[in-house]
Amino acid sequence: MKIRFEELSFKYDNTPVQRNVLESLNFEILEHDFVGIIGASGSGKTTLIQHFTGLLQPSSGRVLIDGQELNSAGMDLGDLRTRIGIVFQFPESQLFEETVYADVAFGPQNMGLSEAEVHDRVEESLRLVGLDADHFSKRSPFHLSEGEKRRVAIAGVIAMNPDVLILDEPTACLDPEGIRIIEEILRGLHRLGKQIIIVSHHMDFVVRLCNRIIVLQNGKLIYDGDKKSIFNQTRMLNRANILLPRVLQVIKRLFDHGVIENSDIFTASELRKVLTA
């Protein structure tokens, strides 16, 4: 699915803040994209997400889904929201059913699928987030660990079988093991052909996963490109109030002091390989 933002601006009505929260955004999400959207708090990340499925209407400009304008008469928003799945921040706070099964089944049931199809979708979604359906289906989502709750919430979105999955701060408040699991899940979904968009200020995580990075500052897009070139732009990152991830600070330090010769490594595991080679 191609999602194109054209000159999109947005400001909230009836608030004291009368500036544009998003300003003249132009970009396109392509098939197979694995995009990280980063930016400091208040840069407009979460507001941006809500424009992907028409949860917010642009004040000016437009969003095109495969060439069709999102707010046009012919656009079926209900259908669009099954094709673009959004996992909001702390999605576990939206779990509400008595069992894990019922919670994950909620979306596909609303789509009017047969019980047999719903069943398959639930099992498949739980499998994709690494939860054993036999073990978890009948349990209450409220008595799972934080990481498991989040995975159930993600499964609930995957169960609608979207082409595009958008996640807002998927790692917030998880421990390193929980973060690693989410990372694996997202890699797996991307391999299955899903387009994935992660919104996060956890930069290490974004850099490990994504092949394309978009940087927002005060509602403006100030960078859109691959991760290889982004880290040479320290000045741009400073301007956007973004701290270089710890691992990259270490890599930069080693490179500047001539301990390593490679400046094109981005993750701890790449650094380990270089040092032990």
Add this chain to the structure above:
Amino acid sequence: MIQLNQVSFEYKNDEGNLSELALDGINLEIREGEFIAVMGRNGSGKSTFARCLNALLVPTAGEVIVDHMLTSDRDNLIEIRRKVGMVFQNPDNQIVSTTVEREIAFGLENLGVSTPVMHEVVEGTLRRFRLEEYRKHPPHLLSGGEKQRLALAAVMAMNPKYIVFDEPTAMLDPISQQELLNILYDIKSENLKKKTTDQITIIFITQFPEETLRSDRVLILNKGRIAFDDRPEYVFQNIKEIRNMGLDVPIESEIKKMLVEYKGLSLEEVDELFHGL
């Protein structure tokens, strides 16, 4: 001093009978003026541990003693809560007032502090936490980082002897995270200029290993028990064990070790290389 003697805590599960041990026979002494960082994966008992320190929870076995006062004795409750302040992960859960200055004054009013003294403390606190320009603002209009600063300001205004932080940086963006961390470590350096009896003891729970590097002591909880309790540089030597507990070590600890092992650098050279990072 806070002493924990054979402290265990059991939660009741859904059925109300079977139970799980969140803390399992903890023995610990927290000394005046110490800065203790506590790590552990989700579900390791960190929050239960924190809540036992100011009698929000009373251990189901063993005892917690705050400056000679048993937390299980209801008569000590007010005095213990005054001595042991708490800052939680989500400031929204602890901020109660309608303006920033009222929030800071709230605890003092409850303590029956006289108006002139209260005024002085509120002014000093607003200044110290750079909240002066927001004094009349409703707290919910502050950013996440500012709210967390306010939560801490309100606790500090009560002049506690101990402050327990339960993952205060988990929900913050990297810049606000850094700011809060600097405030915490400033408290630690100010301690050096004070008499032992006036020092503030900090118990800082976090999921981010690099945040613990400047602490006096790192405590790692695993399955309700203390797995490590030592200075950070010693604790983080145990890379494999810590990873097996679902946690991580600071990237620099790991890379320093590798530089010594694979690149033949001396410990001094390595420290020099990372100086000021």
